[in-house]
Structure formats: C-alpha cells, structure tokens
Amino acid sequence: MIGRDSSGVTISQVAAAAGVSRQTVSNVLNRPGRVAPETAARVRRAVEELGYRPNRAAQNLRERASRCIGFKIDSPAGMSNLLDRFLHALADAAGTAGYHLLLFTSAGVDEEVVAYEELIRTGTVDGFVLADVGVKDRRLPWLAKRGIPFVCFGRPWGLDHARFSWADVDGASGVAQAVDHLVSRGHRRIAYLGWPAGTGFGDERQSGWREGMRRHGLGDEGLSGGCTEDVAVAAAVAGSLLARPEPPTAFVCGSDTYAVAVRLAGGTDAGGYPKVEVVGFDDSPAATLMSPPMSSVRQPLAEIARRVVGLLVEEIQGPCTPPEGVMLRPELVSRPEPGR
Amino acid sequence: MIGRDSSGVTISQVAAAAGVSRQTVSNVLNRPGRVAPETAARVRRAVEELGYRPNRAAQNLRERASRCIGFKIDSPAGMSNLLDRFLHALADAAGTAGYHLLLFTSAGVDEEVVAYEELIRTGTVDGFVLADVGVKDRRLPWLAKRGIPFVCFGRPWGLDHARFSWADVDGASGVAQAVDHLVSRGHRRIAYLGWPAGTGFGDERQSGWREGMRRHGLGDEGLSGGCTEDVAVAAAVAGSLLARPEPPTAFVCGSDTYAVAVRLAGGTDAGGYPKVEVVGFDDSPAATLMSPPMSSVRQPLAEIARRVVGLLVEEIQGPCTPPEGVMLRPELVSRPEPGR
DNA sequence: AGGCCGTGTTTGATCGTTCAAATTGTCACT
DNA sequence: AGTGACAATTTGAACGATCAAACACGGCCT
Secondary structure, three states: OOOOOOOOOOHHHHHHHHOOOHHHHHHHHHOOOOOOHHHHHHHHHHHHHHOOOOOHHHHHHHHOOOOEEEEEOOOOOOOOOHHHHHHHHHHHHHHHOOOEEEEEOOOOHHHHHHHHHHHHHOOOOOEEEEOOOOOOOOHHHHHHHOOOOEEEEOOOOOOOHHHOOEEEEOHHHHHHHHHHHHHHOOOOOEEEEEOOOOOOHHHHHHHHHHHHHHHOOOOOOOOEEEOOOOHHHHHHHHHHHHOOOOOOOEEEEOOHHHHHHHHHHHOEOOOOOEOOEEEEEOOOHHHHHOOOOOEEEEOOHHHHHHHHHHHHHHHHHOOOOOOOEEEEOOEEEOOOOOOO | OOOOOOOOOOHHHHHHHHOOOHHHHHHHHHOOOOOOHHHHHHHHHHHHHHOOOOOHHHHHHHHOOOOEEEEEOOOOOOOOOHHHHHHHHHHHHHHHOOOEEEEEOOOOHHHHHHHHHHHHHOOOOOEEEEOOOOOOOOHHHHHHHOOOOEEEEOOOOOOOHHHOOEEEEOHHHHHHHHHHHHHHOOOOOEEEEEOOOOOOHHHHHHHHHHHHHHHOOOOOOOOEEEOOOOHHHHHHHHHHHHOOOOOOOEEEEOOHHHHHHHHHHHOEOOOOOEOOEEEEEOOOHHHHHOOOOOEEEEOOHHHHHHHHHHHHHHHHHOOOOOOOEEEEOOEEEOOOOOOO
16 A cells, blocks of 8 residues: 655654654664664554655755766767667666666757756766767866766777776777678678778777788778768768779678668679678667668677766765776677578 | 865855855845845855855755656667657757756566656656557556656557647658658659557558548558568568559658668669658658668657647646647658659 | 834744764663 | 663754745834
C-alpha cells in the first residue's frame, strides 16, 4: 500500500507514525546497526505504509551535492546515432552510480563555459561529461583552472593528456583489426578513407590503417583519402581512388558515413552485390540496415560510459585525485559479405 | 572579476559584504522595486564581485519544486536520429522555460513506473515528457491516476485523447503533402509503404496517403504495403509491389527507413539514378546524405518541444488545468530528383 | 505631543534532511 | 549505593533561500 499523496511525506511524519524521533528514522535508513532491531522494523513499516522517500532537495542542501552530472547536448549532425547510444549508456551508468544525468544546451562556445560555471555555482550539478572534445579544446583548461570536475569521452588532443581525465577507445587498434579482417579475406590493396589530417582521432585511425598494412607487408601509397564527413564528397573521393590504375579492392573507413559513401561509389556486380568490400567505424544502425549489412568497428559504449562516470565520481568525491586516462579496445563486428 | 571559490558563496556572505541583511539581497534579486536604488546598486555590486548565484537545492527545498523535467531514454533502434534531435530541442525548450532536463533509464516497463514514482516522490523532477507512447499505453492512466504531471510527444492512441496532454504532428497531412508533391511531378501510381495496421500513427499516415490519392482521383488498390520497420524486410515488400503488372512509379513511406528500403529495391537506371521516386518521413540525416538526396516529411521538432514543455509547465504549476492536445503540421522538404 | 501612514529594511520561522552533541536507560563492577 | 561504560534514542543546530510579519524612521495631520 502506498501513501495517498504522491509527494510530500516527510521524515517527521514517518517518525510520528512510528512513535520515534526523526533522527531515528534517518538512522534506520542511513546507518542501520545504530538502531535496535524492533525499532528499525517498526520504522521500516511506517516508511512502507506512508510511501516515504527522502526529499532530494533537502538532502542536496544538507550534503552540498546534487548527485547530478551535467551533459551539454548539441544539435546532432551526421548519420550515426552514436550520441543517442552514448547518452543512453551514460544515463544508465550514472543511474547505477547513484547519479542523474542533466542535459542542457548552449548557443555558442562563450555561452557554453558560462553555462558550465552557472550550473556549478548554483550547485545544480556536481560535474560534467564532455563528449565533443576538439583539438586544443579551450574548455578543458578553463574548467580545470576553476577546479570544476569533468571527464572527457575522447582524448584531449593537442593538450597534455596527463592533465585531464578521459576514457577513449584505441582507434588505431580498431582500424588495424579491420585491416586484418580484410587481409584474411584475401584483399591486398586496402584503402583508407577518413577525415583530413588534424582531427586527432582521425589521424590516429589512419595511423592504425598504415601500421596494419605495414605489418602485413602491404604498401599504402596512393591508397589514402581524406575529406569532410559528407556522403557526397566522400563518394567522390572514393571514386577517384577507385579510378586509379591499380584500384583498391577494399576500404577501411574513419566512420560509417565514409563507408556508406564507399558503398555508393563502388557500385554493384551482376548479382547486385557491392564490388568493393568496406569496413566502417561506429557500428551505427545504418551499417546493420544496409543490404548486405556492413562490417564495422564497434566502440564499447556501455563500458566507456561506466568508466567515464567512475572517473567523474572519483574526481567529485576526492578533488585531490590526479587526472586519469582510460584506454579501451574497440571490437570489429564482422558481417562478412558473400565470399570471394 | 569572479569569486575565488567556484561554489559556496551564500546570500549571507553577499549581505555582509554589502552591509545589509540577507533578506534585502533576496529582495534585490527577486523583488526589485521593494529596495532603495542605492542599496540595490550596492548589493548588486557585491553579488557581482563575489560571483554569487543562489543555491538551487535551497531554492528547491523552499519552493517545493525542482524545476526539472524527467525524460526516460531507452536504447535507440532504427536509423533515424529523431530521438537525438528531439532531445536537443527538448533540452533547449526546457532551458528557455527555466527548467532542466533530467535523463534516466529503466530496465523494463514495471521498473519504469517505479522510477517515475520515485523521481516524483523524492522531488527530483516536477513532471515528465513521454516520447514513446504505444497503443493503449498503460503508463498514461497510471501516471494520471497518481496526479503526476506529464505530457506526451505523440497522441495517446487507443485511449481517450481528451484525458491527456500531448503535442503531435498530423501524420496524415504530411503524407498527403508527399502525395501532392509526387502527383505534381507526374506520378499516378503512387504506393505506400509503412507499418502494419495497429500502431496508431502508422494507420494515420497510411490514411493520409489513401485520402490524398482519392482527392486526386487516383486508385489505391494493390499499392499499399505494411511490414516491420527493417530495411531488408521492407525492401522485399517494396520489391513485390514493384513486381506487379502495373507497378507503382513512386512511393510515399511511413519513415525514412522504409524509404531507404524502397531506394534499394527500386534499383537505378543507366545514369545511376533511382528508377522509383520516393518520399520519406522524419527527414533524418540519411535522407540528406543519400545520393541523390531524398525528399522527406519533416516534423517541426523545435516547435513540438516548445509546446510539450509549455503544456507540462502549465500542468505542473496549475494542477487543475484540464488536459490539452496540440496538433502541428509537418512540412514536406522537397529535394527533387532529376526531372522526368 | 501623539497618532497615522508609507517606505525601506530586518528578524524569525520554515522547507526536509543529517551531523554532532546531549540525554536517557541498563547493566556491571567496586 | 555509587560510579563508569555502553547502547539506544533524542534534541539542537545547520545547510541556503524565501515568506510573513515586525520594526525603524521620517513626514504629515490633528
């Protein structure tokens, strides 16, 4: 049975119902063992009957903590719903750590740091997760200087990694796995298509391809393309790579968007199957839904979210904790195309 | 200049700095006009110098409101990132209404209602937005019975619409616009592909197609297909419609996922252009990124979010407000394929 | 001079919880 | 019988903001 009023049962009402003082009720809930067994049982029954749940605002005020993690969401672009999936994983991880996830937006970069400061100053959140860290991101030193707890999903490219907390996947390893996969399927001229130099994570993914090719004793000259993450543009670049004298027979890509572009540029054979084999990155729904489905490198989002939250909670609870970086391994999801 | 400590400047400290009482500071901030001009100026300067921002937990406790809106996010499926975009719009709308958006997850339907009750009981949120309302959704009467404020994005199909607050787009109108568009481009055999009967919104979208065809004096027999929202399955259904004696020359679809499937099933002509013209629904990035880009019906997400938040805030502030439904018009985003 | 009004500012109480210290009760030991 | 130790429970205070009522002060009227 639950109380009549959906909200507003206080600890004092429970205390009155159980014939004890409010502090005893508090002890039953927070420090069991300090209370005699039968008293505790009586209190617990009253809690149950009235449907008492401690008021969050009062707890927050008392404990000087909101148990909320802030996350700035911006207008999404691109075809992958990585953000969606990460948000879900993050909310989940936060929940199991006893935190809630608070979403907010901001108009521009300047307003953004103001928003961070406001949320901390008002005690609305205890810290932040940043998922869109750019090269030499100004926000990181800004937040660090002010002692505002935060953790990044993605490394602080262009800054001293050791100065900040982050969790990220080893993009090079993921792409190298893709190369191994394609080599094992008989390919020898494997191209790479991804971002132009300078994005940090893009460079890393490309280096994974280069290194993978080297390991298999394969050359990489003339097999790499870089362009903005846009299907039409990427398809054109893929087309020009395929028009070379000795064209690639397969591609590894920086993201699924590039991979979709390669599929479009590569064309299909008589049986309607793609002529060029391709492996994407992010394992977005588009990869699954294509026909035939596409192999892709999957980031362990749930694990990343758990680690991000773990690091953040540490930083919130012990402000003297040194920053820490966590590197995770992505995994190739193989959806083999009809054998060669 | 900002205070040294990122958090923890209290109203009393400001009062002391300005040489007034804490209540005067409160009045300056909340009830200007009650305070003499020079006193107000002095207080404002102190606020500025110390970087004072009122503590949210204390306000929440006093005012018995969290100014937070809860939103349950579940593991996303499908290729559209509608949820992403809606979340951004919602966070934005909530922000301008003075609310924050609190995300949470839940394991199953039973845990979900428990989570709703917990969040309300503890005063963590003031109300909810539901974006995944199913036919005869049990959660709606459950929440309503308990007097928990909530607003749906999407109509409460299978329930009395007048009993709940919601904002939604007129799916029939959107699909009818798509039919008009295709007719104006010379098509006469226009097929529909969407969900099987029984989803509410799917039936509505189909009825928009049927009505549109009727209005143009066109027949609809044998031109409708329904199946799960899965590219492979939908492509097969589209293929079977295209294999008929008098095949459709164009399709309108329940979602972009169906539309992508039609593109795949329809094949391309000598010039590499799709043989079948298709209009999708949701205007997901996939529609833009396809080659050539695809027309699609766009839901006014920002407006929907504003209305949803508006209705919810009303319901939170005046619990006696009667439920209200808001219907908005979606808009066809035309990306014409090469002329016929 | 005493009462009244209006403006501007302050004091006290409150929201619901939890920490720290104080209180009561029980028993054992000298 | 008196004291100390200990367990169980209670009281007071605090977290930071705001509402309601009280208060000071000057001017105006009778």
